[in-house]
Amino acid sequence: MKRLSPPRRAPALLVALGLAAAVTACASVAPAPFTEFASSLQPLRAGTDAQAGAAAAASRQDLIDKVAAKEVSPADLQLEFTDPFTATYGFAEDEPNYAKLVRFRQGLSALNDALLAYAQALAVLAGGGAGGDILPTTAQFDQMARDLNANAGAAATALGVQLDPGRQALLSVAAIELFKAYIESKRRKELAGAIAEVQPRVEEFSSAAQEAVRFLASLVETDYDKKVLPLATASPPDAAPILALNDVTQATLATLASLAKSYAAVPAAHRDLAAAAANRKTGLAGLVALGDEATRLQNLVTQLRTANAPAL
């Protein structure tokens, strides 16, 4: 660490520390967008799981119907145990789609869970976790300042300044303010880094989830054509069950369309988080350069100087 020349640089250092404190005040991360991002993923997970569950149930019923119609042999339904904990439809020439759709549903659920867990961790890092902010509260920082004041000599040594005892208290406060600014900037960098790193995966997630929803729509369409034939050729003709099938099918497709649209919006929402974090990061790294915050910064620095003036 470079030591500053004591003690004539001490006032300049304290002004700089004041600037750092102002940076802290201007630059704290707003957790709301991050928590909203995480909570917006919840209905997507629930929605796709319900649709995948319905598809698996329809496929199961289709298998039951095929066995009843003797299109599939019951022998094909016998499970084969190849490994101690693995059971497969190994006796069937082709594994029933029902088994594939059960795995598909589990995979879709796991994929949604993985993004949700990431989004929730992002919210925690941003300070919006269920357990509260990971950074200390103002009161805790104040306590830290008081504790440090008891060791003000150590703080002064670390900062490379020599102050008389009357100024040591101010230095303790300034050291804590500097630490607050530092730790907040650290959080911002970690957020920006994580978001940038994961953005490609989020885009892949969006594509995969849209494919899954499109696949579910294809199952719904096939299922419709299977069901409409006996209804439309029934005697005497009856429109009611056909219209009921139509209503359910159209509502299901509308839900799937909405899910696809929501998944398509996920990458842009994630990018928005990156943009927000990056803007504030710029503010922390080069606050003076930010024209729109210059006036506010100046006021905060002035206020800080004024507050510290009696001690100086």
Added chain:
Amino acid sequence: MSQEIEAKLDVLAGMNAALGKLTNVQIRLTLAGEEALAGQMDTQRKALLKQIETLQGQVADQWTVEAAVLAEDLRQANGKLQDRIRNIKNKVDVANNAIQIVGQIDDALAFLKTVVAA
């Protein structure tokens, strides 16, 4: 995800459209009393249904395998994020020991340099 799945979904869309048309023709033939023709249509329709279901089974399997890889990537990303959170918490925990906060002043001053230099 792979373009192969996209391509298969495109094919499935086309096959479903064809299935709808075949189904409609079969319904009309049945209602018109053309049982023989409706029976022929039913054979073709069932053959198409079988192909559709085979392809749907392939897509389900392929998607599940590829999604598992992506889910693992996301889990790893989450793991790294947890490391980032732990890293910050550790710094705060260390700082909570007021005497040791001075040990972090090096990093803090490096940060301050960037602020002042900006």
